[in-house]
Amino acid sequence: MKSVLPAGEPPNATHRLDPARIIETAENLVQQIGQRLPGSNLASIAAELARIARDTDQRVHQARRPILAIRFASVTAIVTSLLGLWYLLHHIHTRWEVGTVTELFEAADAGFNLLVLLAGALWFAITLEARIKRKKVLQSIQELRELIHVIDATQLYYTPELYNHVAASPRTPWIFDHTYLLFCTQMFGVISNLAALYTRDEAGDSIIRAASDLEMLANALSDRLYSKAEMVRLSPESR
DSSP, rough: OOOOOTTTTOTTGSOOOOHHHHHHHHOOOOOHHHHHHHOOEEEEEEHHHHHHHHHHHHHHHHHHHHOHHHHHHHHHHHHHHHHHHHHHHHOOOOOOOOOOOHHHHHHHHHHHHHHHHHHHHHHHHHHHHHHHHHHOOOOOOHHHHHHHHHHHHHTOOOGGGGTSOOOOOOOSSSOOTHHHHHHHHHHHHHHHHHHHHTTTOOOHHHHHHHHHHHHEEEEEEEHHHHHHHHHHHHHHHGO
């Protein structure tokens, strides 16, 4: 039997990341962490992650839209340059006379430099929009990378006092909760998926490398926290 997709949906839609699902996962984490660890630093970071998830969806859509002002300026600059070159070739009548071989090489060198300068200016105008978008995307990925380090820093100082909103008695022994570390790994997964959204369509090599580096960092920290969570779960203090 052939599976039937909804009308208007591309065949590979089920294999693509859904930003709405990622946002929903981030918001569910906010609720779960708030219930399990009320008043913790991790709860506030989870709320920040949910906000970044919503902003990421908007940024990805914005990156796909053309920047009309830049395109208009680029087209104007290209047309003006080509018209200027055409005017010089057709309206300036110059007798091309070369007396020696040295003068020939000097004239050829000057003409080559002029063509290189013109080609560089045209290339700058053509790629301006793509470079501006790439810079914004790399800044967004760097924001996600920094958030990973913030989450990792909170677990380095992990104690029950970080999320215990009731002042415990000094004689009360600490009771460690390994779910704190598991929540950190889930947040790393959300961040990796958000970074992957930027690699869609015609993403450049620099964006793909940045997203891949972020994913490898998140996976490495997740593996370490899984091991730490298992140690905390089996420790006598957690019982």
